Amino acid sequence: MSTGRDIPHEIKHDLRDDIREFLTTRRARLTPEQVGLPDFGGRRRVPGLRREEVALVAGMSVEYYVRLERGNATGVSESVLEGITRALQLDEAERAHLYDLVRTANQGAGPRRRLAPPRPARVRPNVQQLIDTMENVPVIVQNGRLDVITTNRLGRELFSPAFEASSEQRPVNLARFVFLGAGAGQFFRDWDDTARQTVAILRTEAGRAPYDRELSDLVGELATRCDAFRVLWASHDVRIHQTGKKNVHHPVVGDLDLTYEGMALASEPGLLLLAYGAAPGSATGDALRVLASWAVPHGV
Template identity: 55%
Template sequence: MDLRTEIKEFLRSRRARIAPEQAGLPAYGGNRRVRGLRREEVALLAGVSVDYYVRMERGSLAGASDGVLDALASALRLDEAERDHLFHLARQSSHPRRRKPAATVRSSLQQVLDAISHAPALVGNGRYDVLATNHLARALYSPMLADPRRPANTARFVYLAPDAARDFFVDYDRIAGDVAAKLRMEAGRNPHDEALIALVGELSTRSELFRQRWASRDVRLHRSGRKRLHHPTVGRLDLDIESLELPAEPGLHLNIYTAPPNTPTADNLALLASWAATQETQATELEAPNG
């Protein structure tokens, strides 16, 4: 991905959404040739020269201080994710890093997952590869894992198997937007990740919806929250998610799915655990040699 283009289009898209009145500026004249703020208005709000801002919007953030970036984030009314994205782009401009995200997990980390016996848990990376699961996560995401391609990838499931994904994700439209936005965030953090570049290219080629969502240049943080699913075997699951970064494994995060006790979802999770145990028993019996 071209970093200068990413910076240019991100800054343009953010200033285009802000009307002068929102920024407390007078809108002189009824006919403005640009949507949103002009470059000189952003420069004024950020306290930098017009020439300096023009250089930044042309894709040059190298050398920009944290103070300038903070002022620019305030001028463009960036939210927390957008501000982080701006800083990631600036760091890559000044000190390019070619970090190769982990493609597998350590055996001890798999042991941690397996020790979580009453909640689905998985380890993934920023490009939505599912790298490791416990038995309940395998059961929970069985519709996605039906695709034999490995590692399983949530973004491919959402955009390239949309019928199955719509059946599985109750809030499919929101999920689709979040997936594209988090991939965009990862692209700013690690623009030289060849696997991420290939994934974005594949999704762009095969999904019109992804092209639309990607073109918005929205970004999102990996955060805790609520996910509503419809599992083909146990029905509706309204799950709370805790997404934890793994300091010893940069770029990886641990997702744990839980439900408050004495709720329909808690009952359905127990049913899922029973179903998963049955499936694993049957698989073991099929693999066992005939006596």
């Protein structure tokens, strides 16, 4: 990890690759018709939009766009990024990811880089006390690498298969469980969707924190040991982890159709609190009450 002015060579190289591959995969999914351009037919050497078509819709020269897609982000302005966001029809997560990549790529040419403070390895006692009072709501707190930092009792019980599969490794990492954990395929009823979301969250975090050695090591481990992860990582999809659904099969109470809300902990930078719930009167709500009464205290 560099503490000086310049981005380390290996990270700079990866950033150029990430910018190129991200933009390439985004334009590959669009057609001229989708961005309001005529399609004159003819054989296309690559799927999706051509570079000159992206440049036209973004309002810039082809040469400038080609330079950026090759990973040269030096001096790229916000207006250029907004033009590309519009042309490639990027969503909120994709736009933020592009900005993160370009911002980091420009750090080597700017003022001395200030390293981000270390991510907290635990929550403050009053935060733990707060989530412990939420006895009927499963709660976990995780960082951007999907390490489980802490839980309340019901949260620990809900994700007990992950804790049991990772009994010799702390903190429990949910990405490692999804792709390498025994029983993950049985626990996550929609494993394919969970796998895609997991990789997209890690890819988003990699754009925000390219100097995170633990994240790089995790990605390297999963890519080496799991073909499915490697394929999904190459897609360069990103996702903001805020709200959604989680369908699981718990070994004690069976199928659960959960919703969740994610809330960033302002007092604990880099940590996200996830609270899981179900519709009142639903079978899942009843099952959660059974699980709450069955659960016993555990340490994380």
